[in-house]
Amino acid sequence: MYKILEARSVGFKIKQFVIQAPRIARKQQAGQFIILRLHDRGERIPLTIKSSDPEAGTVTIAAQAIGKTTSLLNCLEAGDYIKDIVGPLGHPSEIKKFGTVAIIAGSVGTAMALPTANALRKAGNHVIFIEGARNTEMVVFEDEVRAASNETYIMTDDGSYGEKGLVTKKLNDLVAEGRKIDFVLAVGPVPMMRAVAQVTTPLGIKTMVSLNSIMVDGTGMCGGCRVLIGKNAMFACVDGPEFDASLVNFELLMQRNAMYRDKEAESLKLFEENKEKELAQIRAQFPKQEAQRA
Amino acid sequence: MPNKNTLPNKERMKIARTRMPELAPDVRNKSFEEVNLGLCAEAAKTESTRCIACSRPGCVQKCPVGVKIREVVDLVYAGDFLGAAAKLREDNSLPAITGRVCPQENQCEGGCLLGKKGESVAIGNLERFVADYERLSGQLGLPVNAPSTGKSVAIVGSGPAGLSAAGDLIQKGHRVRVFEALHEIGGVLLYGIPEFRLPKEIVRGEVENLRKMGVEFETNVVVGKSVTIDELMRDEHYDAVFVATGAGLPIFLGVPGEHLNGVYSSNEFLTRVNLMRAYKFPEYDEPVYDCRDKDVIVVGGGNTAMDAVRTAKRLGAKTATLVYRRSAQEMPARAEEVKHAREEGVQFRMLTNPLEFLGDEKGWLTGARCISMELGEPDASGRRSPVAIPGSEHVLPANMAIIGVGTTANPLIQSTTPDLATTPRRYIQADPESLRTSKRGVFAGGDIVTGSATVILAMGAGRKAAASIHEYLTTGEWETKAATKA
Ligand SMILES: Cc1cc2nc3c(=O)[nH]c(=O)nc-3n(C[C@H](O)[C@H](O)[C@H](O)COP(=O)(O)OP(=O)(O)OC[C@H]3O[C@@H](n4cnc5c(N)ncnc54)[C@H](O)[C@@H]3O)c2cc1C
Ligand SMILES: Cc1cc2nc3c(=O)[nH]c(=O)nc-3n(C[C@H](O)[C@H](O)[C@H](O)COP(=O)(O)OP(=O)(O)OC[C@H]3O[C@@H](n4cnc5c(N)ncnc54)[C@H](O)[C@@H]3O)c2cc1C
Ligand code: SF4
Ligand code: SF4
Ligand code: FES
Numbered sequence: 133m134y135k136i137l138e139a140r141s142v143g144f145k146i147k148q149f150v151i152q153a154p155r156i157a158r159k160q161q162a163g164q165f166i167i168l169r170l171h172d173r174g175e176r177i178p179l180t181i182k183s184s185d186p187e188a189g190t191v192t193i194a195a196q197a198i199g200k201t202t203s204l205l206n207c208l209e210a211g212d213y214i215k216d217i218v219g220p221l222g223h224p225s226e227i228k229k230f231g232t233v234a235i236i237a238g239s240v241g242t243a244m245a246l247p248t249a250n251a252l253r254k255a256g257n258h259v260i261f262i263e264g265a266r267n268t269e270m271v272v273f274e275d276e277v278r279a280a281s282n283e284t285y286i287m288t289d290d291g292s293y294g295e296k297g298l299v300t301k302k303l304n305d306l307v308a309e310g311r312k313i314d315f316v317l318a319v320g321p322v323p324m325m326r327a328v329a330q331v332t333t334p335l336g337i338k339t340m341v342s343l344n345s346i347m348v349d350g351t352g353m354c355g356g357c358r359v360l361i362g363k364n365a366m367f368a369c370v371d372g373p374e375f376d377a378s379l380v381n382f383e384l385l386m387q388r389n390a391m392y393r394d395k396e397a398e399s400l401k402l403f404e405e406n407k408e409k410e411l412a413q414i415r416a417q418f419p420k421q422e423a424q425r426a
Numbered sequence: 427m428p429n430k431n432t433l434p435n436k437e438r439m440k441i442a443r444t445r446m447p448e449l450a451p452d453v454r455n456k457s458f459e460e461v462n463l464g465l466c467a468e469a470a471k472t473e474s475t476r477c478i479a480c481s482r483p484g485c486v487q488k489c490p491v492g493v494k495i496r497e498v499v500d501l502v503y504a505g506d507f508l509g510a511a512a513k514l515r516e517d518n519s520l521p522a523i524t525g526r527v528c529p530q531e532n533q534c535e536g537g538c539l540l541g542k543k544g545e546s547v548a549i550g551n552l553e554r555f556v557a558d559y560e561r562l563s564g565q566l567g568l569p570v571n572a573p574s575t576g577k578s579v580a581i582v583g584s585g586p587a588g589l590s591a592a593g594d595l596i597q598k599g600h601r602v603r604v605f606e607a608l609h610e611i612g613g614v615l616l617y618g619i620p621e622f623r624l625p626k627e628i629v630r631g632e633v634e635n636l637r638k639m640g641v642e643f644e645t646n647v648v649v650g651k652s653v654t655i656d657e658l659m660r661d662e663h664y665d666a667v668f669v670a671t672g673a674g675l676p677i678f679l680g681v682p683g684e685h686l687n688g689v690y691s692s693n694e695f696l697t698r699v700n701l702m703r704a705y706k707f708p709e710y711d712e713p714v715y716d717c718r719d720k721d722v723i724v725v726g727g728g729n730t731a732m733d734a735v736r737t738a739k740r741l742g743a744k745t746a747t748l749v750y751r752r753s754a755q756e757m758p759a760r761a762e763e764v765k766h767a768r769e770e771g772v773q774f775r776m777l778t779n780p781l782e783f784l785g786d787e788k789g790w791l792t793g794a795r796c797i798s799m800e801l802g803e804p805d806a807s808g809r810r811s812p813v814a815i816p817g818s819e820h821v822l823p824a825n826m827a828i829i830g831v832g833t834t835a836n837p838l839i840q841s842t843t844p845d846l847a848t849t850p851r852r853y854i855q856a857d858p859e860s861l862r863t864s865k866r867g868v869f870a871g872g873d874i875v876t877g878s879a880t881v882i883l884a885m886g887a888g889r890k891a892a893a894s895i896h897e898y899l900t901t902g903e904w905e906t907k908a909a910t911k912a
Contacts (some may be wrong), residue, residue, distance in 0.1 A: 155652050169609055175702065175711035176609075200711060216609040218646040348702070348712075351607050351648055352836050353674040354694035358685060365678065365685065370838070384685055387789035391687045395713035402708055 133213040133419055134168075137190060143272035145197045146240055147206040148182070154189030156181070156219045162247035163225030163342070163374060166193065167350040169216040170204055171414040177201050178347045178369070180244035181220060191219075194243035194273075200399040207411055213418045221350045222373045225340070227251045230315035231258065234306070235281070236299045236328055238264040241320030242273050244342060248317055249280040258282050260306070260313070264299035264324065268292045300327045313337055318377065322386050329377035339377035343368045345385060346392070360384050431503050435478045443545040444473040448766075455739050455770035458621045458705060462526070462554075467507070470555040474502040477547045480539050485549060488537030491886040493517045495534060495549055502552055511560035514553060519590040519889065522561060522628050524882050525554030527619060527729075531761045533882070561631055568639055572599035577899045580605060580664040582649045582839065585613020586881045587670035587872025587888040589632065592641045594892030600899060603642040603664075605653075610701065611643055613672055615881070617701035618693070620733050622740070623763070626700075650838035655846070659867060666867045666895045669854060670888060673873035675836045678829055679725065683783030688715055688791035692726070692734045692830035699737055718742035720825035723794060725749050725780055727757035731830035732764065735772050738828065746772050749822070751779040751799050751812045777801070777812065781819065783827060793823045833878055843868075853877060861891040866904045869895055 138150040156166060165180045184191045197203040208214070225248040233252050237245040242263050253259045261281035265271045266289045278284045285302050286294030295302065306313065316339040318328040325341040332339040345357040345368040352370040359368050360381035366372065403410060431438075447463040448454070454461050465473065477499045485495045494513055501510035514521045530536070530550040538546035560566055578601035581588045588604055589611075596602045610616055612629045637643065647653060649671075658664045676691035678684055695714065698704040702712035722743040724735040727750035739746040748767070750757060753776050757764060768774070777799040784793045798818035805811035835852045847855040847864035854863055854870040861869045871887030873879055898904065 155647065159652060173703070173706075173710045175713075216646050218607065218609070218648060219652065221648065221651060348694060348697055349608065351651075351674075351838065353676070354697055355676040355678065355691040356694040360685060384789075388685065388687060390789075391715075392713040395707065395716070399708050399711060399713070 133215060134217045136208055136210055136212050136214065139208060139210045139212075142194060144269045145206070146194055146243070146272055147197070148192060148194040148243070149205075149208070150190050150192050151214060151217065152189055153191050153217050153219075156217065157184040157189050157191050158186045160184040160191060160220045161224035162227065162251040164220035164222050165350075165373065166191065166217050166219035167221060167347065168205075168214050168218075170201060170208075171215050171417060174215065175201055176216075176348055176350070178221070178344075178350060180342075181247065182243045183247055194240060196240035199396045200403045203400065203403060204410065204414075207407065212415065215417070218350065221369055223371070225251065225317070225374060227255050229256045230338075232260065232311070232313050233257045233315040233317065234260045234262060234303065234313050236262045236264070236303065236316060236318040236320070236324075238299065238320030238324050239270055239272065241324075241342075242277060245317060245319040246273060246276055246280055249277075252317075253280055253282070257315075261285070262287060262299045262302045264288075264320070265293070266290070298327070299324060300331050303328065303331050307331070307335065316340070316377075317342075317374070322382055322389070325377065325380075326382040329380065329382070333378040340374040341377045341380060342373045343375055343380065343385060344373070344389070346389060431475060431477075431479070431500070433475060438476050438478055439540065439544065441472065441476050443476065443548055444469045444551070446548070446551050451766075451769040451771070454622065455736075456742075458740060460625050461622050461766055464558055465551055465555045467505075467555075467559070470502055470507075470552055471505065473548050473552055474499045476540065477503075478539065484537035484539055485534045485547070486537075488532075489534040490880070490882050491517045491889070493534070493553070498556065499547065499549075499552060502556060507556055507559040508563065508565060510556045514556055518553075518882070518885065519593050520586060520632055520881070520885055521553050522557035523586070523615060523624060523632070524885065525550050525552075525557055526624050526628075527760070528882050529760045529880065561628070566635060568635060569597050571597050571640060574601070575599040575899065577601070577665045578603070578663065579895060579899075580658045580662070580667045581670060582655075582667065583607075583613060583670040583672055583872070583874070584611040584633075584643070585670060585672050585872060585884060586615060587672075587884040587891070588613070588668065589636060590885045590888035591668050591670065591871070591892040591895070592636055592888075593639065594889055595895060596636070596639050596641050598892070598896045600896070601642075602640070603644060605647040605649055606643065606645045607648040608701065609645050611645065614674075617697045618730065618733070620696065620700055620737055622736070623733065648838065650842040655839065655843045655865075655868060665899055666869065668888075668891050668895060669839055669863070669868065669870040669874060670872045670884070670891075671836060671839055671874045672884075673833045673835050673853075673878045675834045676829070677832045677834055679780060679831065681780060681782050683785060683791075684829070686783050686785040686791045687789050688824075688826045689783055690715070690826070690828045692724070692730045692828050693833065695734055695828045696730070696737065699741070705741060714741070715826050716741075717826050719744045721745045721747070721823045722826045722828070723747045723749050723775075723780075723822055723824040724828045724830055726830035726832070727752065727759060728830065728832070729759050729763060730832075731828075732759040732767055734828045734830050736763075736767050736770060738826065739770055739772055743826075747775050747822070748772060749775045749778050749780060749794070749796065751777065752809060753777055753801060756809045775822070778822075779812065779814065780827075783824075784821065791825055791827055793821045794827060795819060795821050835874060835877075851877075859890075860894045860905065861887065862894065862898075862905065867898070
């Protein structure tokens, strides 16, 4: 059992948690993720580690409630427990001095991109952060984004905050102004990452995208997370999650991510009808005293 | 009650082999309940009567760990079931499991003299009976551990190799901690072999015994990621490490269409169903493709493929078909599983090989284009290798396909432990006798050394490793005959 020390809502359907997980905190590097399981009937889902504190032995994650597991997670509060957390998984982001880098992220992808943005800035890069959201309400982590970047642009679909337009509009504008961009990291919904790749591939700008394929074990054992990179099938959990955007088969990723749509809807509906009961059930499993984990 | 079998051999050999009761095929193919129901005490004793107590028993020779079968059978005959269990445990630390899953027909029973003319003694069934009797009696005599040596051993992986090493090492007085990547202990016994063949309760029981003996377990640790071997030794002060990580990386066919929705590796399918209990969705959260009233094909001919195809049948598949490129005789699966699968309505399509998976416009699988094969010359494995018959392409309809053609080494540990020598195929190199690797204090055994093998071989490797680790911890000597860097 892993104790939640802090839990707070940080924006529309997004909640941030600080969790006691000393082993993971000691090893985490930007770009890595955990897989958690909330209770003994739960599924395993991956979430990026937003930051970690090796001294305190804690990791911070941010989750957007979209289906059953993330919705249930977002009902948990400080003092509650998570049954299983394993990590840090995946390859860390490549951190070096590229020159000028553009970090492009949408909604909860912002949380996923922040650790890499921070590390790239520390490595001496000029960091441009372009955050996209549907509207004001969906803009998250603005302060942290500003702190992680030398230049910050917030784009909303309806123009209710920042500038109106998609993240790729800003990227195109910057390129049109003659800004030299040496490296791009895009994290967010698949269509957004694909759109970024469509801009940067012809320009020859090295671009990485963080692929959110469906995972089970996260150790290379099941192959369920496979993605096509060029002609090669790769496992996102161990070979990624970041891949060269110019080689990614985004259509296949979208196709495979739709695999359990009906079941996910069924699961979410059942959960929404029985929220209180389900919460009580999992809280009944929590240890009565302090967690005894090393 | 006589406790020595005095029946003349000729009479003994007239007794027919006892049949283990099992669930009816049309009941069990809808249920995850265990198929085999076990022998009763009477039946076990009758079966034990059949053994003619050979002076140089072939059964023992063919058992990979040399279980003293004759003595065990004698004790069963005498009605001393707990004594029989203790005798079994001298060589085999997981008898309730091996009694169920050993390929007995190639091992102990394959060596049984009675099998030469008629039917061999049902050694597997007796082993299972004795182990179950002991478990249900609640009188498991947990061995007493030797006084603490002050040494500690880290075991990586909780399959049969890791568990059996843990049991032996704790008895020698060492501190033992098992690290497991998944959230539950048991390795393939848990996530691979299905409930209907090996109830998880049995695996949990064995783990509970080890816990009672003092073995520590830490789940959710991926060694190589959460912590490295070097860190375990340097920062967490383990004096020795036993790597027993299995051969868990799935092999795909590499044919077009393999990424269509509905195509699974057997590892993914079985893990979703067994470890994550997707068969109980939505009570359990993990989903799996709903194959009710659908056509399912499973590619392969080993235990994994057999488990997958029988699982698909149980999940309600309209057709569950095993597609194998050789003939039925070459299938490496346990004979009993093949028989059970047939009875349950699994279809066998032998000498057939998929060339391509076909899908609809939304990316869902609709079928497999296959080619028929014929058997040619024997290959390196001694089996006749399949050769494609030109012009025999045909399409098998399928909404779900499961690839169960084998697994290979997961490179996570090897790639994060620079001084650990590996084979060209990325298995860990270990001396076959001492199980020492190229790295001082590090031992390896089970599937991660041999490639996918069997539960009993992994268990045997675990015990061998434990003896070797104990020797190293006692003498402090790291022999020069250890494997050298490739
Ligand atoms: C490496 C990685 C890092 C991620 N980091 C974050 C993060 O920091 N914050 C965040 O909010 N989300 C993150 N995600 C996405 C998150 O894992 C999914 O939102 C979550 O699994 C949805 O589960 P659910 O039960 O709530 O929704 P469901 O209703 O089950 O699924 C909704 C959608 O989520 C995806 N999904 C479902 N199950 C899984 C699974 N087992 N593994 C991966 N994706 C799945 C599918 O595309 C599905 O259509 C990450 C995904 C990956 C692969
Ligand atoms: C579906 C299936 C059916 C089978 N049926 C039979 C049968 O009927 N009879 C038979 O004799 N054999 C059978 N086998 C083969 C048998 O199960 C294996 O040979 C045996 O389990 C190997 O044992 P092991 O201890 O070496 O590894 P495993 O059982 O594979 O256990 C390895 C463990 O290590 C963990 N691990 C891996 N990497 C790491 C890491 N980096 N850090 C921490 N933990 C890690 C894994 O999660 C796993 O739990 C079957 C195999 C499968 C897949
Ligand atoms: S361990 Fe396996 S091979 Fe040996 S006697 Fe038992 S069932 Fe037979
Ligand atoms: S070979 Fe068969 S008959 Fe002979 S001792 Fe072994 S089990 Fe008994
Ligand atoms: S999640 Fe199973 S191999 Fe990647």
